[in-house]
Amino acid sequence: MKALTNLLGSGSWQARPDFKLLAGPVLIILILSMMILPLPPFVLDLFFTFNIALAIMVLLVSMLTEKPLDFAAFPAILLFTTLLRLSLNVASTRVVLMEGHTGTGAAGKVIEAFGEFLVGGNFAVGLAVFLILVIINFMVITKGAGRIAEVGARFTLDSMPGKQMAIDADLNAGLIGEAEARQRRREVAQEAEFYGSMDGASKFVRGDAMAGMVIMAVNILGGLLIGMLQHDMAFADAAHTYVMLTIGDGLVAQIPALVISIAAGVTVSRVNTEQDVGQQMLGQLFSRPQVLILAAAVIGLLGLVPGMPNFVFLLFTALLAGLGWWLSRREQERLVEQVVNEAPPASRMEAPEASWDDVQLVDTLGLEVGHRLIPLVDNRQQGELLARIKSVRKKFAQDIGFLPPVVHIRDNLELGPNTYVITLKGVEIGRGEIHPGKWLAIDPG
Known part of the structure; x- marks a missing residue:
């Protein structure tokens, strides 16, 4: 009520109305209105159809969610749908007892269709079907769902300290942040509240089933008395009319109740996974x-x-x-x-690690000689070039002040036999020819 007052009294209502805040109060007002005010048959048809559609929607949502907390509003929805069915029973009972003497269409086309078409106009068959639906809903589905919710609430409460400690341990270890820790704590608390609410909300469904049986008995007895005493109807006519209306009213209320109970059972009996109920069932039932x-x-x-x-x-x-x-x-x-896919193809085989064999080293200073000049650099053939280069480097260091790089000498078969090449970082900077075994004549003038 405070939220409604703040909404109507604030200026944000005119700027951006939020109709979600009015959904709950409007629904409660409609339910109370149906219990107090008489409704025409057409309006009853609308509400009965809405009740069936709402039950189907709730069942589909419960089957498509991946975990119970994804449908945390289910306990409140269960309460509202139960109150909606009871208010419809009260409204339809009023119409049946007041206008039932006019025929089976007095309470609307929906009740007439459920009473005539679904059970073939045989009130004995309709009564048996109604009782079977009540027994299934009350003794089987609702009782089992309530027991699951009760046990789930106990286990959830018992596991809360351990979950809280695990969250604190992950937070202290730096595995999660503060925001994620708060979110996990909130989910743990919501899970406990959800199962506790489901444990209590299941009692509404059981009470609804019992109320349906009582309402059916009241409609039959009251209809017979009103038809025979106030409208001078024969017993057979009164029984046929009022029993058919009562059975139609009971079926149109119990079928959505059964659907809602199935949704409750699906919600509380599922296991937290990343799949919905359909995927779990098909994946596990037909996996072998x-x-x-x-x-x-x-x-x-x-x-x-x-x-x-x-x-x-x-x-x-x-x-x-x-x-x-x-x-x-x-x-x-x-x-x-x-x-x-797991086998590595030839094209996908990992390349070997790079080594120094794959790297082409570039000499700072290099000397390449032809094959006829090899004896000049080979110590085994009394070549003196290496010793002279060493002495030149030492003399250069004494005169200039730093030691020049080492001269790397190698043979090159691509050169002429008497040709030599001087390189600097792999780039040729000088070339000449030497003729071993011959004298060089120099003109002194």
Whole structure:
């Protein structure tokens, strides 16, 4: 109420109205209005259709979420849908008892359709179907979902200290930041609150099922008394009219209640994974082809028993066997593809690490000689060039003050036999020819 007052009293309402804040109060007002004010049959049809559509939406959302906290509003939705069904029961009961003597269409087309079409106009069949739905909802689904929510709430509360310590340890170790730690603590608290709320909200569904049975008895007894005493109807006519209206009213309320109960069971019974319920079921149920093949064998054996519906059993045998064979072949192809992808092809083999053999060193000073000049640099052939170069480097260091780089000498078969080349960092800076064994005549003038 404070939020509504602040919203209406602030200037932001005119600038940017937020209608989400009014959804809850408007829904409560509608529910109370349906309990107090008489509704025409057309409006009842609208609300009954909306109730069915809402139940289907809740079921689909519960199946498509990946974890329970993704649908944390489910306990509140469960409460509102229960109140909506009860208010519709009150409104439809008023119309049935007040206008039921006019015919089965007095409470709207939806109730008439559920009473006439779905059960074939036989109120005994309708009564049996209604009781079966109530038993399924009350004894099976709601009770199981409530038990799961209760156990989940206990386990969640017991595991909260350990989860909090794990979050603190990750924070202290620097594995997560402060913002992520706050988010994880908030999720732990929300998980405990969610299961606790689901434990209590499941009681609303059980109470709704019991209230549906009481409302059905009141409608039948009250309708018979009103029809026979106030409208002078025969017992058979009153029973047919009011019982059919009551059964239609009960079915149109219990079917959405059953759908909501299934959604509650799906929400609390799921395991936190990165897949929705459909992906989990299909992925785990049909992940083993051997299971399908064995199931096909068992169904096939049952189909061969005399007196059994052979066609149906053998049909499912063929379907399961074919599906198992297809899944087995698909798994083999996937394994082969995985092996091929994991095997490193020749083009993808890692290149060896680089070594000094791959690096071409460039000499600072170099001397390349032809093959006839090799004896001049070979000590084994009494070559004196290396010793003279060493003495020249020493003399240069004494005169200039620094030692010149080492001169690397190598033979080069691409040169002329008597040719030599002087290089500086691999670049030729001088070239000449020497003729060993001959004298050089120099003109002194």
